[in-house]
Amino acid sequence: MKIDGNSIRPGNVIEHNGGLWRAVRIAHTQPGKGGAYLQVELKNLRDGSKLNERFRSSEKVERVVLEQKDYQFLYIDGDMYNFMDQGTYEQISLSAEDVGDDAVFLQDGMTVSIEFHGDSPLGVSLPDKVTLEVVETEPVIKGQTASSSYKPATLDNGLRIGVPPFVSAGDRVVVATETREYVSRAD
Structure with a gap:
C-alpha cells in the first residue's frame, strides 16, 4: 500500500x-x-x-504489512533455532542471525511471535517479560538502603543485570526483554 x-x-x-x-x-x-x-x-x-x-x-x-504468527520455541540445534506452529504443528528453523540478541531469553515451550513477509520469516518478537533465576549475586551489606542502589547479578541464561539488595541467589526475578532490566521478584 x-x-x-x-x-x-x-x-x-x-x-x-x-x-x-x-x-x-x-x-x-x-x-x-x-x-x-x-x-x-x-x-x-x-x-x-x-x-x-x-x-x-x-x-x-x-x-x-507483515504477517505475525504464534510459534512455540522447541530447541536449539547448532546455530539453528527450531519453532513449531501451534495450529498446524509445522516446524521451522531460524538461524541465530535471524533470531538476534534476544535468543538469550528463549526458554523451552515459550510462545513467541514470528514475522513473515510472504513465506520468509524475518524475525522473532518475544514476550515483554520473562522469569529467570538468579544464580549468582553479591551478599547484602548490612545497613545498605533499598532505595535506588542495585547490585550486579548473573541469571541462569548468563545475562548480567542490576537487582535490588534484597534479591539473593536462587530467587526468581522478572526481567523486561526490551530493556534487559529487573522488573520485580517473581511469585
Whole structure:
C-alpha cells in the first residue's frame, strides 16, 4: 500500500532501495528555506544495517504489512533455532542471525511471535517479560538502603543485570526483554 512520505511512523515497515526497512525514529524538520521533510532512521530487517533517509510529503513509499504468527520455541540445534506452529504443528528453523540478541531469553515451550513477509520469516518478537533465576549475586551489606542502589547479578541464561539488595541467589526475578532490566521478584 502506497503512503505519503510524511505518513511514516515508528514501527512501520517500508520497501525502500530494494529491501525491507523498519522505521525506528522519525523527526519532522522544517528548514527556514525549502519545504518540510521527514527525517527517518531505518533499520534493515534482513541484515540489521541502519540508514537515515529524508522523505518529503510529495514522495510515495510502499508500506509493507507483515504477517505475525504464534510459534512455540522447541530447541536449539547448532546455530539453528527450531519453532513449531501451534495450529498446524509445522516446524521451522531460524538461524541465530535471524533470531538476534534476544535468543538469550528463549526458554523451552515459550510462545513467541514470528514475522513473515510472504513465506520468509524475518524475525522473532518475544514476550515483554520473562522469569529467570538468579544464580549468582553479591551478599547484602548490612545497613545498605533499598532505595535506588542495585547490585550486579548473573541469571541462569548468563545475562548480567542490576537487582535490588534484597534479591539473593536462587530467587526468581522478572526481567523486561526490551530493556534487559529487573522488573520485580517473581511469585
